[in-house]
Amino acid sequence: MLLFREKVPGDWLPKVLANLSAVLVDHAHLERKAATSALNLEKYRDLYPMVEQLNAIAIEELQHFQLVLDLLKKRDIPFGQPYPSPWIAGLMKSVRSGPRPQAIDHLICCSLIEGRSCEKFQLLAAELKTIDPELAAFYGSLVESEGNHYATYLLMAKGIDEKETSARLNYYLDLDAQLIRLPNPLPMLH
Ligand SMILES: [Fe+2]
Numbered sequence: 001m002l003l004f005r006e007k008v009p010g011d012w013l014p015k016v017l018a019n020l021s022a023v024l025v026d027h028a029h030l031e032r033k034a035a036t037s038a039l040n041l042e043k044y045r046d047l048y049p050m051v052e053q054l055n056a057i058a059i060e061e062l063q064h065f066q067l068v069l070d071l072l073k074k075r076d077i078p079f080g081q082p083y084p085s086p087w088i089a090g091l092m093k094s095v096r097s098g099p100r101p102q103a104i105d106h107l108i109c110c111s112l113i114e115g116r117s118c119e120k121f122q123l124l125a126a127e128l129k130t131i132d133p134e135l136a137a138f139y140g141s142l143v144e145s146e147g148n149h150y151a152t153y154l155l156m157a158k159g160i161d162e163k164e165t166s167a168r169l170n171y172y173l174d175l176d177a178q179l180i181r182l183p184n185p186l187p188m189l190h
């Protein structure tokens with residue numbers, strides 16, 4: 001179902017496993033940003049009819065945020081500062097201006113972020129099974145939801161303009177493949 005043209009780099013999983021506390025803080029921010037992204041998409045005229053669907057995604061992301069905060073509390077990990085993601089910044093830098101192109105590009109970026117989260121949560125759920133079963137179950141429980149967000153955003157973009165979305169998706173999948181290969185030593189999900 002996921003369309004990515006480049007695998008998650010081999011050094012990502014060991015980096016994350018060696019820094020789980022920091023990664024959980026980063027994950028909390030990722031869910032917070034996912035909630036605000038869903039709300040930000042509501043500013044586009046083409047998405048006015050989707051406002052309730054976007055609200056539902058924002059609520060779900062806020063619930064994920066709270067679940068990660070609960071985990072942090074349980075593990076005595078303090079909530080802290082977010083790291084900026086060069087991968088997300090790189091995707092967002094290519095969002096064009098003009099209401100309709102911006103809406104389509106923004107939706108594709110959100111879709112790819114959700115898709116990569118879905119993919120990485122699956123990797124974590126499998127890898128953590130023996131190391132940290134509680135965390136493995138937690139990541140496993142998020143996979144379906146993030147996968148649905150990936151598909152929903154892509155469908156919303158296609159609903160605005162299918163041909164344009166295909167062309168931009170082709171562009172963004174190449175960009176993602178290029179950006180994901182850039183080395184990032186910071187303990188973060190993206
Ligand atoms: Fe989420």
Ligand SMILES: [Fe+2]
Pocket residue numbers: 034061114145146149
């Ligand atoms: Fe999501």
